[in-house]
Amino acid sequence: MGSAPESPTSTDAPIPLLDIHRGNRPIRDEMLNAIAAVLDSGAFLHGPDVKQLEARVAELCGTEHAVSCASGSDAVLLALMAYDIGPGDEVIVPSFTFFATASAVWRLGAKPVFVDIEPHSFNIDPSAIEAAITPATKAIIPVHLFGQVAAMEKINELAEQHGLHVIEDAAQAIGASRADRAAGAWGDVACFSFYPTKNLGACGDAGIMTVQNAELADRLRLLAGHGMRPRYVHKVVGINSRLDSMQAAILNVKLERLHAYSEARRRNANLYDELFKAAGLDQQLTLPTVDSDCYHVWNQYTIRVPGGERDALRAHLGEAQIGTEIYYPIPLHLQECFAPLGYQTGCLPHTEQAANEVLALPIFPELTADEQRRLVNRIGQFVHRQQANAA
Numbered sequence: 001m002g003s004a005p006e007s008p009t010s011t012d013a014p015i016p017l018l019d020i021h022r023g024n025r026p027i028r029d030e031m032l033n034a035i036a037a038v039l040d041s042g043a044f045l046h047g048p049d050v051k052q053l054e055a056r057v058a059e060l061c062g063t064e065h066a067v068s069c070a071s072g073s074d075a076v077l078l079a080l081m082a083y084d085i086g087p088g089d090e091v092i093v094p095s096f097t098f099f100a101t102a103s104a105v106w107r108l109g110a111k112p113v114f115v116d117i118e119p120h121s122f123n124i125d126p127s128a129i130e131a132a133i134t135p136a137t138k139a140i141i142p143v144h145l146f147g148q149v150a151a152m153e154k155i156n157e158l159a160e161q162h163g164l165h166v167i168e169d170a171a172q173a174i175g176a177s178r179a180d181r182a183a184g185a186w187g188d189v190a191c192f193s194f195y196p197t198k199n200l201g202a203c204g205d206a207g208i209m210t211v212q213n214a215e216l217a218d219r220l221r222l223l224a225g226h227g228m229r230p231r232y233v234h235k236v237v238g239i240n241s242r243l244d245s246m247q248a249a250i251l252n253v254k255l256e257r258l259h260a261y262s263e264a265r266r267r268n269a270n271l272y273d274e275l276f277k278a279a280g281l282d283q284q285l286t287l288p289t290v291d292s293d294c295y296h297v298w299n300q301y302t303i304r305v306p307g308g309e310r311d312a313l314r315a316h317l318g319e320a321q322i323g324t325e326i327y328y329p330i331p332l333h334l335q336e337c338f339a340p341l342g343y344q345t346g347c348l349p350h351t352e353q354a355a356n357e358v359l360a361l362p363i364f365p366e367l368t369a370d371e372q373r374r375l376v377n378r379i380g381q382f383v384h385r386q387q388a389n390a391a
């Protein structure tokens, strides 16, 4: 037996799920200069960088207004507060999403009504929304999961028919569009997150809401600032949710490159598709799909591994130090905290199947073609071994 080389080479270097350093290195000086300028200005809150970011995000989304806040979670909470949603109200949400989509509803004393997804897009299913509407329904929160805009034409039509508010959870979809209409320009309000793993990531927490209506934008601003106007006069009870100038300055540096980042993610997704197909692996795995008319920005590239093999494949990749993640392993309707709502296993079959099958692969902009090839080869190894064992 020949002995294996002991020092790691490029052929066995770890492949992280997300490498924040590769993204930050080329813009480090620019970000430091931006931070220093805020430090010297002393305008730590409501500074010019915040105004600039709001203007640029509104422009990107094609909306009249953008109102910044402290996080994507706060954005969802503020949007619901702006519509006075509370006890006795129902809000329709997907179960296959990050927790914050539903926790905001719960926190206000309203009832999240969980519905199923379209299996091909992982996004909320409009026909399931229709079936869930009751006289108590006040709003729908579609989530543009993994960077692809949900079926907003149908969702907006339902909302109009039934007089419901539409709050887009666009946390994973900045820069995405559908039929040339941006994520953030479909609903009454749209919520974005600048959490570091999102496509436009801050160096900490930050969020923003895009809005078409001036009165609504004004109400969101009021609610995000303790409901205080003028100083020490409170007409409503709000919260303290501000995006600080340092985060805004960092985001302004990155926003200039957002399109290039999205294009790089799209290039990576295309290469995965090609590599999986060339290796014949698109039969054993289900590759993610793009709806016609959608500009997908690939916050995640999520494959499905059927036949109960997902966790074994994940372990096989983990042994080679290849990072993957499961978004999301436990659907929200089955979370312990929502047990009082009475959902049972089996009631949202597409969501539950997705939770058992999904695996997100590295897709960050700076991922190399060589890394993608190694990853696909490693998956091929696993699949062929399983096939040999089954034979």
Ligand SMILES: *Cc1c(COP(=O)(O)O)cnc(C)c1O
Pocket: 071, 072, 073, 074, 097, 098, 100, 101, 143, 169, 171, 172, 192, 193, 194, 195, 205, 206, 207
């Ligand atoms: C990240 C995320 C949020 C929450 O954003 P934070 O800025 O982390 O509070 C909400 N919804 C979805 C779908 C997300 O992915």
